Amino acid sequence: MFDAERPLQIADQGCFHIGGRYVDTADGRIMAGQMYVQYQVPAQQTHPYPVVMIHGGGQTGVNFLGTPDGRRGWADYFVANGYAVYVVDQPSRGRSGFIGKVYGEAVIRSAEAIADRFTAPENVKLWPQAHLHTQWPGSGVAGDVVFDQFYASQVESMTDAGVGELMVREAGSALLDRIGPAILLTHSQSGPLGWTIADARPRLVKGIVAAEPNGAPVYEIKFTGAPDYFEDDMVARPWGITRHTLTFSPPAADANEMKFVKQAKADGPGLVRCWLQAEPARQLVNLKGIPILMVTAEASYHAPYDHGTSLFLKQAGVEHTFVRLADAGIRGNGHMMMLEKNNLEIARYFDQWLRENVK
Numbered sequence: 326m327f328d329a330e331r332p333l334q335i336a337d338q339g340c341f342h343i344g345g346r347y348v349d350t351a352d353g354r355i356m357a358g359q360m361y362v363q364y365q366v367p368a369q370q371t372h373p374y375p376v377v378m379i380h381g382g383g384q385t386g387v388n389f390l391g392t393p394d395g396r397r398g399w400a401d402y403f404v405a406n407g408y409a410v411y412v413v414d415q416p417s418r419g420r421s422g423f424i425g426k427v428y429g430e431a432v433i434r435s436a437e438a439i440a441d442r443f444t445a446p447e448n449v450k451l452w453p454q455a456h457l458h459t460q461w462p463g464s465g466v467a468g469d470v471v472f473d474q475f476y477a478s479q480v481e482s483m484t485d486a487g488v489g490e491l492m493v494r495e496a497g498s499a500l501l502d503r504i505g506p507a508i509l510l511t512h513s514q515s516g517p518l519g520w521t522i523a524d525a526r527p528r529l530v531k532g533i534v535a536a537e538p539n540g541a542p543v544y545e546i547k548f549t550g551a552p553d554y555f556e557d558d559m560v561a562r563p564w565g566i567t568r569h570t571l572t573f574s575p576p577a578a579d580a581n582e583m584k585f586v587k588q589a590k591a592d593g594p595g596l597v598r599c600w601l602q603a604e605p606a607r608q609l610v611n612l613k614g615i616p617i618l619m620v621t622a623e624a625s626y627h628a629p630y631d632h633g634t635s636l637f638l639k640q641a642g643v644e645h646t647f648v649r650l651a652d653a654g655i656r657g658n659g660h661m662m663m664l665e666k667n668n669l670e671i672a673r674y675f676d677q678w679l680r681e682n683v684k
Contacts, residue, residue, distance in 0.1 A: 331405040334368035343503060344416070344496030348427055357427040360496035361386075361420040364411045364504075365400070371407030374508050374531045374683065377500065378412045379493070381513030381539075383434055383482050385419030386412040388512070392664045393474035394462040399510075399663050402672050411504065415515070416492040417483050428488070431481035436467040439479065442626060443661045444472055451548035451626070452555075453595035458624035459657035460665035475664065482514075486561075487568040490517060494569070497522040501529040508532040508683060510675070513660065514539050516634075517567040520612065524571045527611040532683035534675050535619040537660055541630035542566055542637045543585050543600040548626060555597050555629065565602065565637050573607035573641075583607070592632060599633030602640055609641040616682040617645035618675070622658035646678070 345359025363386065364375075378389045378400060389400040389412050400410045414421045417428045425431070440448070445465030446455035463471030483489050497518060501507055506529050511519035516538020523530040542565050545558035562568055563580035570577070577583055584603040591598045617638070621631040628649070635647035650658060655670055662671050 333365075333401060333405050335365055335404070336368045336370075337364075337366040339364060342421070344492070344499045350426055352426075355424060355427070357424050358416050358492045358496060359421055360416050360493070360500070361414040362411055362500060364409065365404045366409040367404050367407055369407060370409055372679065372683075374506055375409035375411055375504060376403055376508045376510050376534075377497075377504075378410065378510045379497070379512070379515040379518055380413070380415065380418075381511075381515050382486070383479050384513075385414045385478065385480055387419070387478050388661075388663055392462065392668060393478070394471045396668070399668065399672050402669055403676070406676060411500070411507070413497075413500070415489060415518075416496055417489060418480055423481060428483045430484040432484055433479060433481045436472075436476050439476055440466045440472065443659060444475065446624065446626065446659060449550070451550050452629050454624050454628040455626070456624070457657060458659045460624075460662075460667055461659060462664075462666050475661075486514070490521060490568045493518045494521040494525055498525045501526045505529065506531045508534065508679065510534045510536070511538060512536045512663065516540070517562065520567055520571060520609075521569065523615055524609070524611045527615065530615055532616040532679060533618070534679070535617065536662060537621055537625060537627040537631060538566070538619060538634055540566065540627070541597055541599050541633040546597055546626075546630055554595075565641075566634055571609055572611045574610045575607060577607065595629055597630040597633065599630060599636060601633070601636055606640045606642075609638070609643050612638070612641075612643045615643075617643065618678050618682070619645060619647045620671075620674075621647075621649050622660065622662050623649065623651035623656055624658060625660040625662075627660060646682075650674075 340363040342359045345356045347354045380388045391398040444461045447458040463469045509519045545561045547556040547558040585600045586603045588598040
């Protein structure tokens with residue numbers, strides 16, 4: 326049984342870098358693409374596979390290490406309850422290092438943008454579900470001590486997210502080659518990274534927990550507020566749910582071979598009309614058979630469109646479990662669910678699903 330109060334008893338812990346390659350520059354050879362990894366192994370490991378936690382955009386592995394109001398994070402709770410846990414900083418983030426002459430331009434969100442999207446969406450109501458947000462531990466705006474602690478953790482991200490996707494596919498694959506079979510826990514921007522790592526190492530990915538994976542399929546969604554709320558923005562995932570190729574059958578040599586159609590009508594009120602494959606749909610052969618749990622929070626900006634990612638996976642022959650947390654009795658969450666007041670209730674839900682579905 327998942328115990329939120331169980332003390333940490335560690336058999337081993339440490340850190341290392343994985344992946345990366347030397348790049349010639351005017352200043353000589355430097356390394357780029359490396360990924361920082363820290364790990365803890367519990368004294369009593371009750372689940373056979375470790376959990377690899379991969380953070381989202383503008384973030385680092387600190388998202389999983391603790392909450393901005395000082396409570397335990399998901400990493401400690403999973404370790405305390407019998408899982409070995411590996412927490413990464415994606416290449417170009419945090420302790421992996423940002424190398425501007427290789428990675429190019431970077432962007433960081435303003436405090437106001439972070440509040441509107443993550444911590445206080447109920448104040449601006451840019452999507453229909455935003456007013457349901459109740460779980461952030463504080464006011465969610467600059468000047469509140471909890472918000473300020475969270476905003477202090479934000480880092481620059483490469484403007485070219487596609488380059489980052491390729492680097493994490495390579496480093497993540499190397500990590501699994503080193504540690505063996507594992508469960509991937511992804512969040513937001515790292516959602517496609519879970520699909521790409523599993524595509525590259527299907528025998529080593531024993532399960533995926535995708536917390537609001539980056540979407541919707543193909544197009545970014547621009548939120549405009551009432552009355553219309555949604556507009557298609559730029560094409561961000563030309564392969565449907567990723568920026569770079571996955572192993573489809575029949576194969577596609579180029580993203581231009583992928584054909585998409587927009588739903589004629591939304592699946593329900595407050596939902597986006599999603600882009601899906603034109604039939605007959607190509608199949609994602611390497612993702613088939615991997616236990617996958619995808620969850621969406623009640624008040625998040627993902628609530629209007631995560632069903633599109635689920636539909637895309639199903640259309641591509643990938644069986645999975647898609648859960649709106651509100652339907653499981655977990656209410657009021659926004660996108661940064663791992664930091665919110667009920668973060669351990671969500672972790673408990675993940676644990677129960679993993680123990681039932683990943684053996």
